[in-house]
Amino acid sequence: MPFFYSSISVTDLANSTVHLQADSVECSRDDRLLFENLSVEVSGGEALILEGRNGTGKTTLLRILCGLRRPDEGEVRWSGVPIEECAVDFHRHMVYVGHLDGIKRELSALENLRVLQTLSGRGRYSVEEALEAVKLGGFEDIPVHFLSAGQKRRAALARLLVTDARLWVLDEPFTSLDVHGIELVESLMDTHLSAAGALVMTSHHQVHLSAGVIKRLNLSEG
Amino acid sequence: MSVWQAFIELLKRDLRLAMRRRAEIANPLLFFVMVIVLFPLGVGAEPNLLERMSAGVVWVAALLAALLTLDSIFRSDFEDGTLEQLLLSAQPLSVMVLAKVVAHWLVTGLPLLLVAPLLAMLLGMKSAAMGTLMLSLLLGTPVLSLIGAIGVALTVGLRRAGVILSLLVLPLYVPVLIFGAAAVDAAASGLPVAGQLYILAAFLAMALSLAPVAAASALRISLS
Numbered sequence: 001m002p003f004f005y006s007s008i009s010v011t012d013l014a015n016s017t018v019h020l021q022a023d024s025v026e027c028s029r030d031d032r033l034l035f036e037n038l039s040v041e042v043s044g045g046e047a048l049i050l051e052g053r054n055g056t057g058k059t060t061l062l063r064i065l066c067g068l069r070r071p072d073e074g075e076v077r078w079s080g081v082p083i084e085e086c087a088v089d090f091h092r093h094m095v096y097v098g099h100l101d102g103i104k105r106e107l108s109a110l111e112n113l114r115v116l117q118t119l120s121g122r123g124r125y126s127v128e129e130a131l132e133a134v135k136l137g138g139f140e141d142i143p144v145h146f147l148s149a150g151q152k153r154r155a156a157l158a159r160l161l162v163t164d165a166r167l168w169v170l171d172e173p174f175t176s177l178d179v180h181g182i183e184l185v186e187s188l189m190d191t192h193l194s195a196a197g198a199l200v201m202t203s204h205h206q207v208h209l210s211a212g213v214i215k216r217l218n219l220s221e222g
Numbered sequence: 223m224s225v226w227q228a229f230i231e232l233l234k235r236d237l238r239l240a241m242r243r244r245a246e247i248a249n250p251l252l253f254f255v256m257v258i259v260l261f262p263l264g265v266g267a268e269p270n271l272l273e274r275m276s277a278g279v280v281w282v283a284a285l286l287a288a289l290l291t292l293d294s295i296f297r298s299d300f301e302d303g304t305l306e307q308l309l310l311s312a313q314p315l316s317v318m319v320l321a322k323v324v325a326h327w328l329v330t331g332l333p334l335l336l337v338a339p340l341l342a343m344l345l346g347m348k349s350a351a352m353g354t355l356m357l358s359l360l361l362g363t364p365v366l367s368l369i370g371a372i373g374v375a376l377t378v379g380l381r382r383a384g385v386i387l388s389l390l391v392l393p394l395y396v397p398v399l400i401f402g403a404a405a406v407d408a409a410a411s412g413l414p415v416a417g418q419l420y421i422l423a424a425f426l427a428m429a430l431s432l433a434p435v436a437a438a439s440a441l442r443i444s445l446s
Contacts, residue, residue, distance in 0.1 A: 063446075066310060067310070068306060068309060068310065068445055068446060069445075069446040070446060088312050088313075088314075089312075091310050091311060091312045092312035094310070095310075096306070096307075096310050098303060098306060099303075100301075100302060100303025100306065101302065101303055102302065102303035102304050102306060102307040103302065103303075103304070104235070104239060104302060104304060105302065106239055106242040106243060107235070107238065107239065107242075111235070111238070114231070115231055115232065115235045116307060118227060118228050118231040118232075119228055119231070119232070119307065119308065119311035119312070119313055119318075120307075120310075120311050120312050143242075
């Protein structure tokens with residue numbers, strides 16, 4: 001269990017409500033309809049797991065939810081406000097880890113995270129603490145391209161901890177992680193959920209979460 | 223975190239990256255030097271001819287060298303996903319784009335500016351025109367980077383963007399080239415140059431205020 005979450009006080013969390021809602025969104029790609037009239041929502045303490053075969057639009061839906069892509073129809077709202085209208089506030093409270101790590105290969109993990117922390121606003125934990133938590137202590141000063149794929153992924157996931165994000169949007173977070181890595185990330189998710197954070201993710205692995213309410217959405221079923 | 227802090231942090235990151243990939247800095251500079259050194263070998267070393275053409279040659283070489291490096295403004299960030307993170311950051315995207323363009327200019331434009339007088343002397347440019355050459359490049363090359371950023375932002379999602387990028391950007395580069403080279407020519411013939419320099423300065427002011435916003439919107443489209 002990461003040591004630094006213990007410092008979160010309950011009152012700290014009560015005043016930040018987390019609510020992401022997609023209202024009848026529709027998206028098609030290359031003239032192929034991926035989904036239509038799809039409504040989902042996720043609030044604090046909830047994990048939404050997107051399932052479905054390859055090519056059913058899981059990643060596309062995640063990109064819509066985090067505002068990288070606009071839905072063809074419908075709207076995504078953050079605490080009731082469309083995300084285009086509250087982009088800065090929404091981005092401050094949301095962190096996205098996609099297929100691409102978003103890590104510069106020539107820079108060390110420490111340098112990478114420091115920039116990302118500055119970009120996404122104040123962080124509750126220091127970069128060093130976050131790297132320690134993902135078991136990258138001792139590798140922080142090495143340029144990332146000398147690290148293995150799994151270690152690189154860990155560096156990307158350390159981003160979850162350096163910001164103050166209440167909503168995590170993760171696309172296949174377990175890719176290239178070993179068994180211990182997966183357990184570690186699951187425990188981070190558990191602490192995040194029990195601290196009233198929200199989580200939206202896709203995964204081909206079985207996800208074992210012990211905290212929070214788990215909702216599943218299967219995109220293969222019409 | 224203030225916007226200014228994020229601007230500085232991103233600028234520092236890009237400069238640090240450039241220091242770790244030195245070949246990328248050397249490339250446009252080498253191109254610039256080679257074109258100007260090879261030019262007299264091609265047209266013959268007749269002093270009068272070279273002197274008359276020197277302003278145009280230096281400016282064309284600088285413009286093509288800038289074009290050569292444009293892709294690097296956003297390409298690598300696009301490929302490793304840091305551009306997505308930039309779009310999702312809690313800072314205004316146009317300011318972040320400006321930080322990247324400033325870093326790009328410091329890495330590719332500034333070195334050209336510094337070697338330009340030496341190369342101009344090689345072509346026999348009058349020393350009276352040197353100051354104007356430097357000033358016109360100082361005003362003009364940032365415009366090239368800024369306009370280029372819009373082009374790259376529009377084409378970064380395409381796999382082979384090279385030709386389209388040149389076609390998009392070159393027409394917008396032409397006025398900068400015309401006024402830049404004209405200023406140096408006028409200085410060499412002892413004519414007043416304020417008019418041309420003011421126009422270049424106006425281009426710069428316009429590009430500085432509009433290009434980051436345009437490039438930011440283009441990036442949002444490219445990444446969706």
